[in-house]
Amino acid sequence: SRRPILEDDQAALFEGPEPGTVAYFFKDAYTFVDDAGAQHTVTIPGKGVLNNRISSAILRGMNAQGIGTHFLDTANMREQVLLEANGFPFRIVIRNVLVGQRARDLGMGNGEWPIPLMTPVLDFCTHDLEPKFLGSDAVLSLGWVDEDDLDAMRVQSVRANDYLSGLFHGVGLQLYDVALTFGRAPNEFGDREMLLITNQVTPESCTLHD
Numbered sequence: 001s002r003r004p005i006l007e008d009d010q011a012a013l014f015e016g017p018e019p020g021t022v023a024y025f026f027k028d029a030y031t032f033v034d035d036a037g038a039q040h041t042v043t044i045p046g047k048g049v050l051n052n053r054i055s056s057a058i059l060r061g062m063n064a065q066g067i068g069t070h071f072l073d074t075a076n077m078r079e080q081v082l083l084e085a086n087g088f089p090f091r092i093v094i095r096n097v098l099v100g101q102r103a104r105d106l107g108m109g110n111g112e113w114p115i116p117l118m119t120p121v122l123d124f125c126t127h128d129l130e131p132k133f134l135g136s137d138a139v140l141s142l143g144w145v146d147e148d149d150l151d152a153m154r155v156q157s158v159r160a161n162d163y164l165s166g167l168f169h170g171v172g173l174q175l176y177d178v179a180l181t182f183g184r185a186p187n188e189f190g191d192r193e194m195l196l197i198t199n200q201v202t203p204e205s206c207t208l209h210d
Contacts, residue, residue: 009041011200016081020186021072024080024200026052033130049077055200056080061167062197067159069197070185085183085198088144090134092153093123094161097176099207105133114176114209120161122154127181152195153182160197168208176207 004012005022009029016022026048031041052074059071059080070083098108098115102123108115124139125131139145145153157180165175183198199205 016084017075020084022082022084023075024082026078026200030204031129037130039129051200051202051204052078052080055202058164058167058201059197062160062163062201065159065163067156067163067197068194070183082198083185083196085185085196087181087183087198088139089127090139090144091125091127091131091179091181091199092157093125093131093177093179094157095121095123095177096161096165097174097207097209099176101130120158122157125179131179149182149195156180156182156195156197160201164201164206168206173208173210176209178206180205 002014004014004025006013009027009031011027012025014023014025028043028045028047029041030044030047031039033039056071056074059069062069063071070085072081072083075081095102096117098106098117098121099113122136124134124136126134136150140147140150160180161175161178164178168175178201179199180197180201181199183196184193185196186192187194
């Protein structure tokens with residue numbers, strides 16, 4: 001049997017069919033933090049299959065719109081073939097609405113009532129299950145990215161948010177926020193690196209409201 005390169009509760013990563021690719025396997029586990037701050041993992045049968053279908057459709061659509069992602073193809077019911085990328089150690093959360101902990105952090109009520117924003121806000125955060133706010137100055141000062149990377153990620157984040165907002169609006173859902181990760185991968189000629197979105201876009205990476 002195959003041995004994963006990386007594995008956690010949510011997914012497993014294997015060598016891909018071609019050099020420079022990986023196979024991403026979706027699991028049925030769901031991990032969450034309760035109100036007391038305790039972490040729990042439960043199994044939801046069929047979740048991995050559904051998330052694969054959703055993410056494949058979304059990432060394929062983003063690629064078609066010129067919003068570069070690591071997605072190459074759907075391999076089977078639970079797997080995708082992705083470009084192998086070197087990811088940055090942070091995520092960007094694009095917020096259209098303030099709600100929950102972020103609203104409480106800013107002193108905007110108890111976080112239960114959504115506060116619409118005039119324009120999307122981009123929060124640079126850690127990869128933790130309960131992400132900690134970093135800010136763009138921190139990711140620059142730590143040497144994780146340069147100004148050109150930062151500008152490109154901002155543009156791609158806003159474009160992705162516009163695409164996803166319209167997509168979900170078409171099925172009667174409002175996108176409150178979406179978390180994106182980025183990384184670099186060689187282009188098809190191997191002479192330069194591309195900046196790509198490198199996470200799965202599923203209901204777990206978004207906050208949606210009907």
